[in-house]
Amino acid sequence: MSYAASLGMSRHQCADVGDSRSDVPLFAEAGLSIAFNADRQAREAASVSVDGNDLQTVIPLLKAWFETRGN
Template sequence: MVAWCIERDVEPVLASIAWQPVTEAIAKRHGFTVNGGPRVHVVGTVYDGTVAEHFDEYDKRDRALELAAKRGVSTDQCCAIGDSRSDIPLFDALPASLALNAGLAARAAATAAVDTDDLRDVLPWLAAWERTLP
């Protein structure tokens, strides 16, 4: 999926409410731009068990929209893929959204849904989304 995006000059962004070290590791491993997640407070080189920055579903949406604006990309040229209720505000803010192996609330908010064990099954939806771009 990431390769498909890169080949088409589409920036794959990981916006997650998982802790930033987790989000950063997944993004780095798979080639996503990291954008979000709550931060754990660090003292020296040790996590001290407190939260340095909270991050919820509205922050996920807002940070994604801020990144698009910073890149000069209209929301009409953005889509979202997600699996949970934390994706609903972002789904509501964009013209195209895919609920991937998602719960009922995310499915209801998304413009489409796919259930699969193979992420390549998302590619037909992405290709259809790409054809709608101006």
């Protein structure tokens, strides 16, 4: 998050992708949180959950979120 801060971005302007309960604190602060092939706790905390064989599965979600923000 120090990188986002160095760019002048808040946590709510960031998206997080994770798969376990260790990601839940990050999900709570992110503008978009994506649980990818995740455990129950991560799925419950995330904005959206997705399963797939390739992390590229999250790209359409990130693109849609970015476009709705008007950026």
